[in-house]
Amino acid sequence: MEDFKIHNTLTGNKEVFKPIKAESVTMYVCGPTVYGEPHLGHARPAITFDILFRYLKFLGYKVRYVRNITDVGHLLNDADEGGDKIGEKAKALQLEPMEVAHFYTKKYHESMYKLNVDNPSIEPTASGHMIEQIEMIKKIIDNGFAYEVNGSVYFDVVKYNETNNYGILSRRKIEDLMDNSRELDGQSDKKNPVDFALWKKASPEHIMRWPSPWGNGFPGWHLECSTMSCKYLGEEFDIHGGGMDLVFPHHEAEIAQCCAANKKQAAKYWMHNNMITISGQKMGKSLGNFITLDEFFNGTHDKLEQAYHPMVIRFFLLQAHYRSTIDFSNDALQAAEKGLIRLFNAIKTLNDLSPKDKSTIDISSFKSKCDEAMNDDLNTPIVLSYLFDMVKIINSTKEGKHDLSGEDIEQFQKIFDKYAITIFGLCNSEEDNNASDLDGLMSLILEIRDQSKENKDWATADKIRDGLNNLNIEIKDTKDGATWSYKK
């Protein structure tokens, strides 16, 4: 089999993927911070790494995929001045902070389900791993890379950098980082501005807090990922993923923590998905283009001209490579919607094609071309372009311009099944409801309408069509008879 190559941020190159253990793959992806409604920014990494997860499984690996839930202390998206947002929200609503976290965790899961994102193998929470986090801090202190000040513990980046490379992932130099740190307000406890918190003392009004050897407080935000990846995947594992915005400082700090505690660099491959813009702008509350996933699914946002099915969002994301930025707009999404429908119509058409003795067109290269694109750092847009080339062949075959043998039809079915369904997870929305109950009824109605048409009783035929239309059922007359479907 051909080599599967992935882009490794650590080296800046595409590398052949070779797991530490030949048969199994361990991967960790930074999950959501559950302080608010899931939005588009959550969809991209979830879907990117879902594709990777599915592909690795398809390749025959036993995959353990850990994606965390961060439910400890939070920050709102932009134009907000930090602070513990779960705590603040909880106070405002008179809720226990965990009620807030749990509410949004549930929302996140619902959205992921709609997007057909497979569940990770383990989905640990930061709050459920306080003991492990405290133990890791102790270990880092014991190894001399952290210090305690006034009930908080900080990672000593300068000391660490003497024997390690802080900046190995983000290619930053510590001197530049020192230079760039603006003059700090004097009350910082940190020895150096580049140091980061492993444990923060909780101020009296801070309601999310846990006991520790250093007093009541809460863990620093980089720590949970190091702790939980280590607990479930080991000190060394295969892939660590997340958004590009996390490269620095989050993932850089993770590497530092793991090296400081275990002398191991955690992941072998670091993969990062690029960001999303909306009509060319970044998404932000202050710009009025902050759109939640529910709003996409329901079409309930001023900027949206219509609702978009979760599969349209998923398909749209796959039309771009994961390391490119992607721009959302109504035009682009509507184009994606039509393309997706075309793809699925062709899959249906393929299943109805009557096989001929011999094919009049050579389709033998499609499988390897698709595989090659997928193996080239998950180039989903190229795979899709080949699938659409196949769509064209299927449609022309239906029109009688080509013949396809039974073998070739089966080959096409296999490719669509592998890519469209198994790996890309683009399930056909029309098939997931209980339409079968209605089938008999609808075929009876359409039969009556066909008879009216034969009798040139257009009034009755149109009445049926218009009446069903008002019931949200669309009738289309095709060469092979009328079809019906729910309107989107």
Next chain:
RNA sequence: GGUCGGAUGGCCGAGUGGCUAGGCAGUGGUCUGCAAAACCAUCUACACCGGUUCGAAUCCGGUUCCGACCUCCA
């Protein structure tokens, strides 16, 4: 301001030196009681200015614009 990445046809979006990416829209056809849909064919490109090369969207330099990160905090 610093570091890094990007700028492709009406809209998205692949593509790293010569060969049609693909989707949507547009245009022309086919089908059709009407409507809608569907199908086929097909046009428009590589931000700007220089340079390297037989040849550049692709390499090099500069310019403009855009994005991410650079901070307490996830």
